[in-house]
Amino acid sequence: MSKYASGKHAKAISDRSGxxxxxxxxxxxxxxxxxxxxxxxxxxxxxxxxxxxxxxxxLNQVRVDRTEPITTVMIPQNGFKTYQAGSGIINVNVxxxxxxxxxxxxxxxxxxxxxxxxxxxxxxxxxATIPNFDGITGAQIGQGSGYAITTGLFQNGxxxxxxxxxxxxxxxxxxxxxxxxxxxxxGGYGCxxxxxxxxx
Numbered sequence: 001m002s003k004y005a006s007g008k009h010a011k012a013i014s015d016r017s018g019x020x021x022x023x024x025x026x027x028x029x030x031x032x033x034x035x036x037x038x039x040x041x042x043x044x045x046x047x048x049x050x051x052x053x054x055x056x057x058x059l060n061q062v063r064v065d066r067t068e069p070i071t072t073v074m075i076p077q078n079g080f081k082t083y084q085a086g087s088g089i090i091n092v093n094v095x096x097x098x099x100x101x102x103x104x105x106x107x108x109x110x111x112x113x114x115x116x117x118x119x120x121x122x123x124x125x126x127x128a129t130i131p132n133f134d135g136i137t138g139a140q141i142g143q144g145s146g147y148a149i150t151t152g153l154f155q156n157g158x159x160x161x162x163x164x165x166x167x168x169x170x171x172x173x174x175x176x177x178x179x180x181x182x183x184x185x186x187g188g189y190g191c192x193x194x195x196x197x198x199x200x
Contacts, residue, residue: 072194110190133186
C-alpha cells in the first residue's frame with residue numbers, strides 16, 4: 001500500500017473563497033467543500049430538523065364517564081312567595097334553576113334524620129316538612145305527587161317570560177290551600193326542588 005506525503009509544504013485552494021491556504025489547515029465541510037478552517041461553516045440545524053410527533057390526545061388508563069345521579073336544586077331562604085290573597089299560585093325564586101317548563105317536580109323541606117330502627121345510633125336520612133306560611137301549609141307544598149311548574153314569574157295576572165324571569169323564577173298552584181294575605185315570602189331555609197324520585 002502506497003504512503004501519502006505529509007503535505008507540510010503543500011498548498012490548497014479554498015472552495016469557498018478561492019484563496020490559497022496551507023494544505024494542512026484545510027477542513028472538509030458537510031457538503032464536501034474543502035475550505036480553510038477560518039472559513040468553516042457548520043451545517044445549519046434547520047436542514048435536519050428533529051422529528052416531532054403529534055400532541056398526545058388519548059389518555060392512558062381511562063374509564064367511561066359515569067352517569068350523573070339525579071339531584072335536587074336548592075331553594076334560597078324563603079324562596080317561596082304567594083301571589084295574592086285567595087290564590088294558590090306560588091312564585092319560587094331559584095336563580096339559574098335549570099328546570100324544565102311543564103315538568104312535575106317534588107318540593108322537599110330541609111334535610112334531617114328520622115328515628116330509623118328506633119335507636120339513637122341508627123338514624124335514617126329524611127326531609128323535614130316545609131314550614132307553613134300565609135295560609136299555605138308546608139305539607140300541601142311538599143305533597144308526594146309533586147307539582148307541574150311553569151317557568152317564569154306570575155305577576156299582575158300574567159306570566160312574565162323574559163330571559164331573566166325564565167332562568168330565575170318558576171311558579172305552581174297548590175291543590176287545596178290559598179294565600180291569606182298574598183305577596184308573602186316563606187319556606188324557611190334548606191328547601192329544595194327536584195324529581196319525584198331521587199337516588200340517595
